[in-house]
């Protein structure tokens with residue numbers, strides 16, 4: 286099987302500061318201020334061409350960080366990422382420029398991806414049509430609701446025909462009809478053998494659409510396998526998680542992080 290994505294020992298480290306002064310001191314003095322925080326820690330997994338993989342995990346597990354790294358939007362602190370061909374990330378805040386209109390954002394994104402003027406003029410009406418933004422397409426994106434931004438991001442991403450499509454919570458905002466239409470396109474992508482990564486808190490959406498599941502837990506891979514194998518375990522965990530108190534959740538999180546340090 287041909288690989289579409291290879292993620293090898295990827296970590297993402299952020300420096301956390303308790304106040305702005307600490308941040309400044311860390312920058313201008315040779316002494317260390319703040320503390321290291323690993324949003325991802327030695328994450329490895331591979332996707333075959335045509336795989337549809339769901340990323341699951343409780344809030345703060347690193348799902349968005351990992352999808353941003355795969356999309357090439359943020360760099361890993363260490364480790365390697367291989368991707369086969371053009372990757373497109375659809376997220377609620379998918380790099381749209383707030384001051385520009387929807388139409389200008391379409392043109393800018395396509396120009397940045399290397400499309401020529403002829404192709405842009407051809408694609409633009411299709412994108413606008415799919416986005417269902419109508420006359421709002423000429424309004425600045427800062428005036429859009431999160432659902433409208435997500436629709437624009439989705440319309441651009443699917444029309445540029447990427448090999449790898451990453452969808453991060455984009456279908457959880459906005460209306461059901463648009464989500465259904467988008468699922469229709471994703472099904473077509475599936476038939477075309479494209480690789481897709483799907484990030485969602487909805488277990489139902491995962492069941493409906495994915496074939497494999499990567500379960501992240503505080504920056505670590507907890508499990509990876511088929512939907513049939515992983516989702517029942519994850520559902521069971523979430524049931525228990527929801528019953529935990531705030532303190533129990535915090536202690537569970539600290540135990541996971543401590544266990545990985547050994």
Ligand SMILES: Nc1ncnc2c1ncn2[C@@H]1O[C@H](COP(=O)(O)OP(=O)(O)OP(=O)(O)O)[C@@H](O)[C@H]1O
Pocket residue numbers: 299300322323324342343344345346347348349350351
């Ligand atoms: N720029 C940043 N600076 C510092 N910490 C960050 C930064 N971006 C993300 N994090 C932290 O990294 C961790 C993983 O975040 P991420 O958004 O990837 O998780 P997630 O699983 O997508 O969460 P959610 O389900 O809530 O969207 C979180 O603890 C988050 O606070």
